[in-house]
Amino acid sequence: MLCLPVNPFLFALLLWLSPTALWAQVLDFDRVLVYEQSDYNGSIVRYQLLFNSKTGLFGFDRKLSSISLPGVGEGFTFATGSPDGLYRIYSTNSYDGKTVQQYRIGQRAYAPDFAAVCRQNFKKRYRPTGTKETRFGMDVQQYSASLGRRDREYVSVARVDFNLYPAYLFNEMGLEAKLPDAHSLNFAGRLAANELLIESRKVYYSETVGGKPAVSTLRLVYFGPFRYSFDASGYK
Numbered sequence: 001m002l003c004l005p006v007n008p009f010l011f012a013l014l015l016w017l018s019p020t021a022l023w024a025q026v027l028d029f030d031r032v033l034v035y036e037q038s039d040y041n042g043s044i045v046r047y048q049l050l051f052n053s054k055t056g057l058f059g060f061d062r063k064l065s066s067i068s069l070p071g072v073g074e075g076f077t078f079a080t081g082s083p084d085g086l087y088r089i090y091s092t093n094s095y096d097g098k099t100v101q102q103y104r105i106g107q108r109a110y111a112p113d114f115a116a117v118c119r120q121n122f123k124k125r126y127r128p129t130g131t132k133e134t135r136f137g138m139d140v141q142q143y144s145a146s147l148g149r150r151d152r153e154y155v156s157v158a159r160v161d162f163n164l165y166p167a168y169l170f171n172e173m174g175l176e177a178k179l180p181d182a183h184s185l186n187f188a189g190r191l192a193a194n195e196l197l198i199e200s201r202k203v204y205y206s207e208t209v210g211g212k213p214a215v216s217t218l219r220l221v222y223f224g225p226f227r228y229s230f231d232a233s234g235y236k
Helices: 008-017 114-125
Strands: 026-038 044-051 058-061 076-081 086-093 097-104 127-135 138-146 152-159 195-209 212-231
Touching (some): 044 212, 127 152
Antiparallel strands (some): 026 212, 044 058, 058 076, 086 097, 195 212
16 A cells, blocks of 8 residues: 655645535434423423533534524524533524534533532422432432422432533523523522432412412423434534
């Protein structure tokens, strides 16, 4: 085999002229968290949060995540959230082509002492109900809190070995792009980064629907293997 020497200046020039010509940047995800949000009026919304179990990167596909986009434009297709608080928004338009916008939020939530603050806040509000179960191979414990004179909130939590804050803080970016938030997923400040929300259920005995208490629920209905890739080549 004849091996020709590589000119480093030519290589650098090719990379500068077309950085995606030498390789394609593909974002792979091997897990998915599927949440189902139901309200007392009977509406149900299901959305999927993609996850890379090796890097801790979360992926938010426009369609899979049921993201609303009134002010972002039709070009938005994908977003990522990394464990250090960096978000990337991938979009395409006729003027700028493929672009990536970067946001960094929640710096306070990533401070070393924030987990202790969360535990303190959680204990002030919630009390264990004694109900324990196993879901998706994880140990889950239920807690409850008062929402007023008669109304109650029930929260089920499992401890995991990855950071949930890229998902919990997504709606804090200040964008028009939002995950469904009729029953918010933002538990940052109440749950530590390694505490996975399995279910949040609010029971309003003070309001009735069809003679029964009004109930609003956010529930993790699936967490497991899922293959998904997003081609991020060409975005700049």
